[in-house]
Amino acid sequence: MGREPRRAVASDRPAAAPRPEAGAAVVVPGETSIPVRSDADVVLARRRGRELAATLGFGPTDLTLIATAISELTRNIVLYAERGQIVLKGIERNGKVGIVVVARDDGPGIPNVPQALESGFSTSGGLGLGLPGVRRLTDEFDIVSEVGRGTTVTVKKWKR
Amino acid sequence: MVVPILKQGHYLIATIPTALTDADLQDLRDGLVAEVGLYRSRGVVVDITVLDVMDSFAVRTVRDIAHMTRLRGAETVIVGIQPEVAFSMVELGLTLEDVNTALDLEEGLALLDRKTKRAGKGGEIRGT
Amino acid sequence: MRAHRSQARDEPSRPPSAHPRTGRRVAESRAGPPAGASTGVLLRELVAHLRQGRTQLRDEWVQRIIEARLLTAMSRDEIFAEATSVYDNYLDALETGTLEALQAYARSLSERIIPRGVETHEVVGIVLLLRDVLARSLFAKYQADFQMLNRVLDAYEPAANRIAITVAVGFVQERERVIREQQEAIGELSTPVLPVRERLLILPIIGLIDAQRARQLTEQLLRSVRANRAKVVVIDITGVPAMDSNVANHLVRTVDASRLLGAMVIVTGLSPEIAQTLVKLGLDLSKMNTVGDLQGGIEEAERLLGYQVVSLPEEKS
Known part of the structure; x- marks a missing residue:
């Protein structure tokens, strides 16, 4: 598990990871990339995320939190961008072990990011991207979105 | 993946066997609503013991099941929510407060008995 | 440098x-x-x-x-x-x-x-x-x-x-x-979840709780609810001197999560000071089932479970 400068995640975007054409997940040493195209990939992505988090040693509750966050992010891609990618990576910083989930798409982008981060779930399970919820489930949350270009959400969770 | 729906007296029981895609969940919803109408069921138990994640979509759909079946005269109870899943749901702010929940199938059926008891009719009276 | x-x-x-x-x-x-x-x-x-x-x-x-x-x-x-x-x-x-x-x-x-x-x-x-x-x-x-x-x-x-x-x-x-x-x-040792009667759990919380301990308590409680098939949980916070908004929110979430597992939660020992703090934080206390003290909470729990408490002539309840 290599060290992971956080900037690199955002700046990796131009030199993007290979976009696989087949449906299988591509495994690069230390990194799993899952193409997202349909709601079946939501289940696949969160299962892979759970597996990776388990090998990293996360406890049962955290495994569910991570899987749930991945589920939300992956579904957003399916619903709003139709196609995208989930990248999962184990990371280490200052002796702490963690997991990074990057959800990226070339979809329409989010016009009003602050608003998307404010409105969340109403108790009637209302609309919205559920981003505040994802934020609550994870330790670090980052979003970059440009209308017409796409969205990248990066979240991290650290093992306590 | 079609989730089998069992008919037990006036109740329908759907036990989810494995992780479901969004489409599968919606099919389950539609199937339950249809069968409630078809059999005039009074209660529905949806057993989600096997689900390791209940995200916003799943919660919405489950709520839809509860509301739509109620419109057709049936009471629905969700059973088998795992502790970690419950924790995660409340972290997300999804409390399912307008939906009946119980620990497991046995508790769920007991709840339905209590809620649907009518003099002379209704589901079987079950002891605890 | x-x-x-x-x-x-x-x-x-x-x-x-x-x-x-x-x-x-x-x-x-x-x-x-x-x-x-x-x-x-x-x-x-x-x-x-x-x-x-x-x-x-x-x-x-x-x-x-x-x-x-x-x-x-x-x-x-x-x-x-x-x-x-x-x-x-x-x-x-x-x-x-x-x-x-x-x-x-x-x-x-x-x-x-x-x-x-x-x-x-x-x-x-x-x-x-x-x-x-x-x-x-x-x-x-x-x-x-x-x-x-x-x-x-x-x-x-x-x-x-x-x-x-x-x-x-x-x-x-x-x-x-x-x-x-x-x-x-230590945290786990100091807050045991007690199965008191069938289907009834008591969780006495003592001391100050921070976010981590609060989460630990919730996890323990939920697992106990499932293991004991509890239908009622009494959370007693008599021994908690103060609470901040994080912990208060956590308490609410614990109540909600327990309900998802089919258990009702009664909170007892809510001091007037803490009650005031919670109200000021915007918590809707009416949504929580609160009873004054632990004894009262247990009685309420038993009532909910269908037990009848009969007091013997010599004893005062």
Whole structure:
């Protein structure tokens, strides 16, 4: 598990990871990339995320939190961008072990990011991207979105 | 993946066997609503013991099941929510407060008995 | 600071290390400039010299450790053994400029010596002493040429400082991890969930709760609810002097989560002060089932479960 400068995640975007054409997940040493195209990939992505988090040693509750966050992010891609990618990576910083989930798409982008981060779930399970919820489930949350270009959400969770 | 729906007296029981895609969940919803109408069921138990994640979509759909079946005269109870899943749901702010929940199938059926008891009719009276 | 200056000079392509959103800094894990730069070549020369004098320098270092009364928890032989490993790892880190091996060693060293009662100031102390011993050796070798000596120190100091920080931080983190684990263990012991009657659990909470303990409690409680098939839980907070909004929210979430498992929650022992705090925080207390004291809470729970409490003539309930 290599060290992971956080900037690199955002700046990796131009030199993007290979976009696989087949449906299988591509495994690069230390990194799993899952193409997202349909709601079946939501289940696949969160299962892979759970597996990776388990090998990293996360406890049962955290495994569910991570899987749930991945589920939300992956579904957003399916619903709003139709196609995208989930990248999962184990990371280490200052002796702490963690997991990074990057959800990226070339979809329409989010016009009003602050608003998307404010409105969340109403108790009637209302609309919205559920981003505040994802934020609550994870330790670090980052979003970059440009209308017409796409969205990248990066979240991290650290093992306590 | 079609989730089998069992008919037990006036109740329908759907036990989810494995992780479901969004489409599968919606099919389950539609199937339950249809069968409630078809059999005039009074209660529905949806057993989600096997689900390791209940995200916003799943919660919405489950709520839809509860509301739509109620419109057709049936009471629905969700059973088998795992502790970690419950924790995660409340972290997300999804409390399912307008939906009946119980620990497991046995508790769920007991709840339905209590809620649907009518003099002379209704589901079987079950002891605890 | 010299360390940063050398960083900027030798690694111009490195982006600023503060994250835009959170302002957090990335811990740099490189000990020095990449091998191949002139500094790298010089460092290798220094390391070769320090390796040559290994036995003598290590012994001098151990002597200084003992004189400074550090590592008193360890025997002389043990100090020698660890000193040899530290010495070699130190030189490797100096030479290669990468710190992973050193970090790993620092962690394993810490795991060994923390149970022996070695403290942070001792670990920092011995690393600094080693830095000094090696620096003096370099002084001795290059003192004739002042310019050269400066170049040598320019190369050596930032690398040595980064090593010192790595070892110290590694030790501190390991210590913190051990303390955290102990706290968790204590936490679990001090808040047992009590199965009192069939289907009834009581969770007495005592003392101040922080976010981590609150979460631990919730996890324990939910697992107990399932294991005991509880239908009612009484959470007694008589022993909790104060609550902040995080913990209050956590309490609400615990109530909601228990309900998802089919259990009703009764909160007892809510002092007027805490009640006021909660209301001020915007919590809707009417949604929570609260009863004055634990006794009353248990009675209410039994009522909900269908028990009847009969008081005997001699007793007052």
